[in-house]
Amino acid sequence: MRSFVHFLAVFLPALVAIMSPMAAAQLSPNYYANICPNLESIVRGAVQQSMAQSPISAPATLRLFFHDCAVQGCDASVMIINPNGDDEWRSTDDQTLKPEGFLTVVNAKAAVDSVPQCKNKVSCADILALATRDSVFLSGGPNYQVELGRLDGRVSTRASVNLPHGNFNLDQLNGFFSSLGLSQTDMVALSGGHTIGAASCSFFGYRTGGDPTMDSSFASSLRNTCAANPASGFAFLDGASPLRFDNAFYQNLRIGRGLLGSDQTLYSDPRSRGTVDLYAGNQGAFFNDFVNAITKLGRVGVKTAATGGEIRRDCRFQN
Numbered sequence: 001m002r003s004f005v006h007f008l009a010v011f012l013p014a015l016v017a018i019m020s021p022m023a024a025a026q027l028s029p030n031y032y033a034n035i036c037p038n039l040e041s042i043v044r045g046a047v048q049q050s051m052a053q054s055p056i057s058a059p060a061t062l063r064l065f066f067h068d069c070a071v072q073g074c075d076a077s078v079m080i081i082n083p084n085g086d087d088e089w090r091s092t093d094d095q096t097l098k099p100e101g102f103l104t105v106v107n108a109k110a111a112v113d114s115v116p117q118c119k120n121k122v123s124c125a126d127i128l129a130l131a132t133r134d135s136v137f138l139s140g141g142p143n144y145q146v147e148l149g150r151l152d153g154r155v156s157t158r159a160s161v162n163l164p165h166g167n168f169n170l171d172q173l174n175g176f177f178s179s180l181g182l183s184q185t186d187m188v189a190l191s192g193g194h195t196i197g198a199a200s201c202s203f204f205g206y207r208t209g210g211d212p213t214m215d216s217s218f219a220s221s222l223r224n225t226c227a228a229n230p231a232s233g234f235a236f237l238d239g240a241s242p243l244r245f246d247n248a249f250y251q252n253l254r255i256g257r258g259l260l261g262s263d264q265t266l267y268s269d270p271r272s273r274g275t276v277d278l279y280a281g282n283q284g285a286f287f288n289d290f291v292n293a294i295t296k297l298g299r300v301g302v303k304t305a306a307t308g309g310e311i312r313r314d315c316r317f318q319n
Contacts, residue, residue: 059098068125073301079315139245213265
């Protein structure tokens, strides 16, 4: 794994460069009002169908959005399939993305394009942003307004993918999110997305053998889970309410039941503990800050026609 210092030296300038204020300024909740008036209801209906088919689809879609925006900006480049195999989703950091997230967006795109007025007029990047909001809301989270007007990127490479890891400390997390223009509060709020979803034993197993920040009974339970299924064992990131978007994730951190080291450090480090305490006791405050943070995330690296953006006919391939 490349050192964090190396990451900052090599990739920080590139990430800052893609955060164009002019591009972000084109975003508007009403962008498709005259182009595809029923866009939001079409996408929400498709997301509802995906969630009915698989409980994994909601957390998979939310994670897909972060993995997309945090690499080359919110341009759906994570969905591109390159014939030579050099694309984002086949990088080591993206191998854990679940098919259900990709399928949610592909199915929503098909639903949108089935309406003649809308066909090939809505970007995959915007559909991913809407599907993410709907995945959050339909799981019990806030129903926030989504800024729209992104175009799809044309470039996707393995080398462009560098993402936070489950063993990051607070300084590393802050460094990464700062490179996206996000604050520590934004980072702690976005981490609350882990209130839905799961992780395999390879991401947290090292913590179950004596990590002092992990509750001992929780560690014992996780050891048993992973020992019973060494290859396929997993645990929910929020064992209290794994399918519901709520503030239980933060309540878990207060009692040493954060699954990932990068999650538990939010409480064990006194610099971020106060925010965890706030969200653990006030779900409304968490929802409010999450909406602010994911809206800011959605402005990163927005593509325009001038910067080579397009509206992909098929989210998996450049036109």
